[in-house]
Amino acid sequence: MALNLTQKIIKAHLLSGEMTAGAEIALRIDQTLTQDATGTMAYLQFEAIGLPRVRTELSVSYVDHNTLQMGFRNPDDHAYLRTVAAKFGITFSPAGTGICHQLHLENFAKPGKTLVGSDSHTPTAGGVGSMAMGAGGLSVALAMAGEPYVISMPKVVKIHLTGQLPGWATGKDVILHLLGLLTVKGGVGKVMEYAGPGVATLSVPERAVITNMGAELGATTSIFPSDDVTKAFFTAMGRPEDYAPLAADAGATYDEVVEIDLSTLEPLAAAPHMPDRMVRIADLDGMKVDQVCIGSCTNSSYADLKAVAQILAGKRIDPATDLLISPGSKQVLKMLAAEGLIEPLLDAGARLLECSCGPCIGMGGSPVSAGVSARTFNRNFEGRSGTQDGQVYLVSPQTAALAALRGAFTDPATWGDAPEKADFPAEVPSIRHLFLPPPADGAAVTIQRGPNIAPLPPFGPLPAVIKAPVALKVGDDITTDHILPAGAQITALRSNIPAISEYIFSRVDAAFVARIKELGKGVILGGENYGQGSSREHAALGPRYLGVVAVVAKSMARIHRANLVNFGILPLLLVDKADYDRIPAAAGIRLDTATLAPGQPAPMTVEGVGEVMVVNDLTAKELDIIKAGGLLNQVRQARA
Template sequence: MTRIIGRMYNKLIAKPKTITEQILFEHLAGQNDNSVYISVRPDRLCMQDATAQMSLLQFMITDLPKTAIPTSLHCDHLIEFTKGSPKDLVAALSKNKEVYEFLLAAAKRYGMDFWEPGSGIIHQTILENYAIPGNLIIGTDSHTPNVGGLCVLGIGVGGAEAVDAMCGIPLEINKPKVLGVNLKGKLDGWNSPKDVILKVLSILGTKGGTGYILEYFGEGVNSLPATGRATITNMGAETGATSSIFPLDKKSMDYFSYTNNTSVLNLKKDLIEKYSHKKEILDDPRSFFDEVIEIDFDKLDIFISGPDSPDKLISLDAIKDASREHGFKTEISCSLIGSCTNSSYEDISRAADIAAQALKTGIKAKVPFYLTPGSRNIKNLIEKEGYLKTLTDFGAKILETACGPCVGMWNRTDLKQGKNTIAASYNRNFRKRIDGNIETDVFLMSPELATLFAITGNLSFNPEKDFLTTPNGKKLKIQPPKNYEISDIKLTKVNKGLAINLPDKKVEISIPNNSDRLKKLKPFPKLNPKDFINMRLLIKIKGKCTTDHISKAGEWLQYRGNLDKISGNLLLGAQNAFTEKIGMTFNLLRGEEQPISTVAREYKNKKINWIIVAEENYGEGSSREHAAMEPRYLGCKVIIAKSFARIHLTNLKKQGILALTFKNKDDYEKLYREDVISLEMIEDIKPGKTVKLKVKHSDGNVDKLEFDHTYNEQQLQWLTEGSSLNVISKKQKTRD
């Protein structure tokens, strides 16, 4: 039961409080006692360059002079890996000049911090510069919970929610339950924080965290460094959780000492007292959390996960059997370490320790090995400590401090197609995500394991049992990497790429009329009840459909500021339930199969409104609102799924699409290619009431199917007005 939030509002809060309870209560902006939603006021908004473009284009429509809360822009998603650092940065500055100038101009006009390309990955930059325990940070990236490792509540949001924050509108979220994760024992040896979150994923799956905030506690917390905790909270997003958080303790304060955050260090005692778990919670956790799961570090295996979902766990001893059963190659074509999940000083130092052991005996990487430091500051530090030289001597190619291959920004030249296997310390392994090749099997793991597999060239190696062979024929047992603590290390903050701006309405934000990269937005039209009569089925999707499937990243990232252009990638990765083909559907007007976006655009031009039907957890993955804006732009009125991922569901609501779930999931089988679907009296939709659709089949038979929805009164207003942005603009005009 949602005991926590209900008691908040009735002022009957049990003492002591969980960390989640404490932080949410401090940020509450109000709620209706009968509502399933609460409103909270965030302390800060952070946006990366790919999602920020559309958010800013929407914010410009409001005509407000500045952002209502502190906001930062981080240029990390648009740098493509082709040759490595620094050449890729030079190429990105040229290729993306128009976008970077737009973002910088917006930052100057509205008073936002601007982190230039090459400064670092957004989530590492937030840890180094903006983390204050007890704060609530929202970001236009699903891995914003990364900051939870430092006892900051981070929530990933869509672009329209970011616009709300910039306008001073509280963030509305479902009342979260709190799932306590009891960490027992001590983490050591080859076990890593990555194994911990992979184990959590194996328990919860990719949607089991939906509606929860994951809160970690127990003796095992003490053996996790702050950035290791961030790895765990970062990938909590893969469970569907709203956020994840750790308590504050000495290890947390070691990190603030490392970054010389005096504002936090000066309040060290008070903050630890406020944001650590009280004895009553530790003694009887099930009385304070809605649910509790336990992970015993002393019994934890070493894991990899894959190949096409982060919750598919395989212990090292089971890899050969899994390979035979599922048909993936154990030989790897390359190994990558980095991403926002595993690019900290500790991550890289542990990888360097493995490389150093190998180098002493003359062993180097057997396959291409790529390393991404999380920030310019981290890169400078590992160079100073000698780890960068160790890794490059070992065979590593250093990539720019950016997202790179993790978001598909990789111009891979060694293998364009064909079945192959990749080892990576990243956070997602969906098909085609990293290198665009549908036949690439990606396995997720710790950085030290990815480094080891760069030596073996094969996943079927267990460092606890197996030996390497040195060039002179001797056996070598690689020892577990040392735990390099940061308590005695100081991070020298360069922050060369940071521009702190005050609002200046004199700054002009110019967008060329002939630009492929940027295009001003036009508001979506208001709801017309007639549009919901005689809708056609654009596609019925089979199986997993993430935001990567709906709106591919990679080469399409360059068009994130041009809605018309990027709509050409609509559902490129979706599998058609009728034909099992990828990215194709049947054009009813032409009687032939075509790319889904092509059919959608023709239907739009012919004023044919359409719907999408999908299965479980539709919209899993990143926060990109383009996955909602593209179908809306091309004429989608309704999306029906067995279930939705949290951020994507909100994005659909914000953009004026009606999102419904099957009352009876078996009704998925009752929808066919030539069906004509009608929703009569859409204006009668009410919160908590089911919706009925009339489905007329090609044989003349009619089914009346029933669906659920989660719209409240405010969200139904978004639907009526055409989008949440239209509601904001309408209110702004009224005030003017």
């Protein structure tokens, strides 16, 4: 039978299950990656499993989120990550080397391999044909332990590309176009598989922009075939041996097909505060821009920054506009330096930041109050920039550079010719020596634990009867940023659950933590798409620690739902969405957990309302995990 690319990789890694959409499948995982903000917890969990060494082909621990070292917390985390990596056989990438996804793409991603990463933009590696999925830290810990990675068999959407990007249109505009078309819910339960003659016209960095931001569609992952363009990329990166051709079989079938004629695309922006609020740059022409940020795992490649340097060369940015640039890796920085492309950036007035996530995760670079910030990033949720009323537009590097020069959005049609597409230089400098490989035997390594590293709190099993009040009622599109805000002060506490839990829902309802502590336990009532956004499992761990037993919502985002399961919080959906309006905040809830069966509706008693039907979309295995009080409890019990 002719297989599409996704089916081919899944088939080669299938440990159990049927390849029919929606069926539960267990996959063998070849590679894992972590970043520091989620990594500390992943390694605390790996330690709790009790194995002497990881069982993957390759595991890499990157430090790119909390790189600021003001006070002991982040340095404590970095030292823990470095030593735990050496002990358990994990490659370590020190702070400042670059952003995890950019580094993984350049140095480690391989066509046809499975990769699970504790970061929602792990699908970036799909730009070279990896099946790369974002997951919670616990799933990564288990993958490192050689446990299968369990997902629902995704539907496969063929994104059929024809034509060629014209003028100022870029890879970013392809994915922004798709987001406008399909929305942030359009990819849930699906893999976006790119195909068609337009694929060959896109470079690997352009493909990686598209697979990176496929995360905003809610997709399981996005993937490009591995072809001659991929081969040239691997050769330029100094690892031609890692190339392997990979494509869908002729005659392969797909669950859905979306047609995109690249030649019809133009520069776009995602307007505040959602990545799918699409507007044409031409329609924003003249709108004042206070700040421009170029970088992030989406748009920080050599090609991106070369285009920026070409636009800025010999010019000065608008004096009322701040321009911040974070290169994606030291390799990118070295390539720019070697070609004399740093000077035009500096002379134009840009501020060159460290090779890290930086402003994307709120590590500095917040815009002025109520300011407009044009960013090449992938998310523009309210408050994520660190300025609560900041207005973030997501754009391509080219659009960002023009905005910096003029201090306003600029229709590129009025500007002149677009810079030429960058090819890699003949000599690409390597930074491979900066990664710390683990010693062959980690037995002698002592793990360094500063006071910021707190052990995992123990969690009990699901009670037979849930009797708890609604501790918080929230609206639609609650993101993990709403549940647990980003920012330097908070993310520094990610290896300390009691401390970080103090910030749960702090920007939604400042009284929430005090209230649930007093109640002892509670239920969250959510609207549509509850938990969208980043994969941060602390958005489940924190509520669990505070006593949240269940989330009842109209609909739920995939990764957050998986995190709720992993940490023993019951995710339930309202059978009749209209019941959301009938359930008052603070109403008492009663649910007999014996009535729960996989995929079956169950009655929930709501004080003052009566019976409300809820349904779960859990598998039998997931229900068992929740009943055990979480996955770690279950794995420990199985290994005892």
